[in-house]
Amino acid sequence: MTAPAISVQHLTKRFGDKTVVDDVSMDVAVGEIMGFLGPNGSGKTTTIRLMCGLLEPDGGDGQVLGFDIRKDRRSIKRKVGYMTQKFSFYEDLTIEENLRFVAGLYGMKGARRVVADTLEDLGLSTRRKQLAGSLSGGWKQRLALAACIMHRPDLLILDEPTAGVDPKARREFWDExxxxxxxxxxxxxSTHYMDEAERCHRIGYISYGKLVAKGTVDEVVHDAALSTLVITGDNVAEAARALKDAPGVDQVAPFGKTLHVVGHDAKALRASVDRIAKQTGVTADHAETSLEDVFIQLMGASQDNMQ
Incomplete structure (x- = not known):
């Protein structure tokens, strides 16, 4: 069997007296897309930076791309492409000029040919003379991706890569x-978009430094062991008010003209919903629990370690 691209055990990182990554262990296979979910400030980005050699852990060990995460951080960084959420290229330079600048930073041999091949590969050739500052969000994203993969990395880091990008550009990006x-x-x-998380081969949910769930989307949803009921009818708003804090009810969320009610105690949830449905004249039916339901449940069950 091929060795994992990433294999880390008990990763820990502290800033002052705050532990922002707390005993995180995981393996990521070669060619796997691993998604990280979690609330803002949960440690997603710090965990990723530990894995790609940008930060040294205070505890734990492991290997990334065959290199030790403590001893070989510089070697790891050479094999990584890192795409940040913020567009960080020169807006008064063209697409081609920005890529040539990046090629120079890497000291690439035959940089002109590498840039030309990258432009063609990412569909940027016809826009190569366009100023980066005049690009739409989707084209800026494509330029950023081109710069990240031009040196042919073995590991690509994407930190909230499609923020502010329209749905069509997001889909094209994920196809790429x-x-x-x-x-x-x-x-x-790392992402906050549930549809993007579902495009990953596996996901890990990090909450305030701890990895509290990991696996495929189906596995994470199954392991959460939640029940979901959908309420329809003319008195959905009244039902929502009545269900707040009812036994067995953990979440009440409107979806259009319907109401999603979620809980971990299926029997208590059903009893409360049936009672309120009878009082308000609405109808309740079983539904599949979504990844967003699980996301909200995990957030509610977590304790902020930065307080």
Whole structure:
């Protein structure tokens, strides 16, 4: 069997008296897209930076791309492409000029040819003379991806990569990422979008420094062991008010003209919903628990370690 691209055990990182990454262990296979979810300030980005050599852990060990995360951080960084949420290229330079600048930073041989091939590969050739500052969100994203993969990394880090990008550009971006993964590129991505998380091969939910769930989306939803009921009818708003703090009810959320009611105690949830449905004249039916339901449940059950 091929060794994992990433294999870390008991990663810990502290800033002052705050533990922002707390005993995180995981393996990521070569060519796997691993998604990281969690609330703001939960430690997602710090965990990723530990894995790609940008930060040294205070505890734990492991290997990334065959290199020790403590001894070989510089070697790891050479093999990584890192795409940040913020657009960080020169807006008064063209697409081509920005890529040439990046190629110079890497000291690439035959930089002109590498840039030309990258422009063609990412569909940027026809826009190569366009100023980066005049690009739409989707094209800025494509330029950022081009700069990250131009040196042919083995590991790609994506930190909230599609914030502010329209749905069509997001889909095209993810199609590109999956194509690269099929070629053996390993991808770590942090995101708040549930549809993006569902595009990952596996996900990990990090809450205030702790990895509290991991697996495929189906596995994470199954392991959460939640029950979901959907309420419809003319008195949904009245039912929502009555269900707040009812036994067995953990979440009440409107979805259009319906109401999603979620709880971990299926029997108590059903009893409360049936009682309120009878009082308000609404109808309740079983529904599949969504990843968003699980996300909200995990957030509610977590304690902020920065307080």
């Amino acid at each position: 990422i999956h194509a690269r993964a099929q070629g053996g590129l390993t991808v770590l991505v």
